[in-house]
Amino acid sequence: DAGITQSPRYKITETGRQVTLMCHQTWSHSYMFWYRQDLGHGLRLIYYSAAADITDKGEVPDGYVVSRSKTENFPLTLESATRSQTSVYFCASRFAPGLYNEQFFGPGTRLTVL
Amino acid sequence: KNEVEQSPQNLTAQEGEFITINCSYSVGISALHWLQQHPGGGIVSLFMLSSGKKKHGRLIATINIQEKHSSLHITASHPRDSAVYICAVPPFGNEKLTFGTGTRLTIIP
Numbered sequence: 001d002a003g004i005t006q007s008p009r010y011k012i013t014e015t016g017r018q019v020t021l022m023c024h025q026t027w028s029h030s031y032m033f034w035y036r037q038d039l040g041h042g043l044r045l046i047y048y049s050a051a052a053d054i055t056d057k058g059e060v061p062d063g064y065v066v067s068r069s070k071t072e073n074f075p076l077t078l079e080s081a082t083r084s085q086t087s088v089y090f091c092a093s094r095f096a097p098g099l100y101n102e103q104f105f106g107p108g109t110r111l112t113v114l
Numbered sequence: 115k116n117e118v119e120q121s122p123q124n125l126t127a128q129e130g131e132f133i134t135i136n137c138s139y140s141v142g143i144s145a146l147h148w149l150q151q152h153p154g155g156g157i158v159s160l161f162m163l164s165s166g167k168k169k170h171g172r173l174i175a176t177i178n179i180q181e182k183h184s185s186l187h188i189t190a191s192h193p194r195d196s197a198v199y200i201c202a203v204p205p206f207g208n209e210k211l212t213f214g215t216g217t218r219l220t221i222i223p
Contacts, residue, residue, distance in 0.1 A: 031209065040215065042118065042213030042214050043202075043213040044213075045211075050209075090157065104159070105156070107155065108155045110155075
C-alpha cells in the first residue's frame with residue numbers, strides 16, 4: 001500500500017523488555033520523524049532522520065534508539081521499556097527540506113508498558 | 115512556557131455555529147501548520163501558511179506574523195468536524211516542528 005504505515009498498531013509489553021516499532025513509507029521521502037503523544041503534551045519529537053544513515057536526537061530521545069539503513073524504513077527501538085514510555089507513537093515523513101513541504105503522519109502505535 | 119499556545123483547550127458547539135481556534139507562538143517562524151487529529155487517532159495536515167489567509171472548503175486559516183498569532187475558523191460546523199486541531203511551527207533555521215497541545219472540538223447535532 002502506498003503511504004506511510006506503522007506496525008504494530010497496538011502493543012502491550014512488560015518493563016525491561018526490548019520493543020521495536022516499525023515505520024515504512026513508500027514515497028522515498030528524505031525526512032522521517034518519530035513523535036510521542038501524551039495527555040497534556042503536544043506531539044514531542046523523539047528522533048528524526050534527514051536521509052539514510054543520518055539520524056539526530058529530538059526533544060525526548062532518552063531510552064530510545066533509531067536506525068535508518070534504508071530510506072523507506074525508520075524503526076524505533078525501546079531498549080529496556082519503562083512505564084513512562086507508555087504512549088502513542090507517531091511516525092511521520094516529509095519529502096525534502098523546506099518549511100512548506102507537507103508532513104505526512106502514520107496511523108500511530110499505541111504502546112502500553114506494564 | 116510552551117513555545118506554542120492554543121486556545122481554547124476544549125470547545126463544544128452546536129451544529130452550524132462558527133468556530134474559532136487560536137494559536138499563539140513565541141518564536142520567529144516563516145510558516146505555520148494546522149493539523150487535524152481524528153477521533154480514531156490519525157493526523158492530517160490541513161494548512162501551511164506564512165501570511166494572510168488560506169481557505170479550503172469550510173475551513174479558513176489566517177496568520178499575523180508580526181503579532182505571532184494564527185486562527186483556524188470553521189464555518190457552518192458539522193459533527194464530522196469533531197476532532198483535535200493542532201497548531202505547529204518550525205522555528206527559524208529549524209526543520210523540526212514544535213506542536214501546540216491541541217484544541218478538542220466537539221460539534222453537537
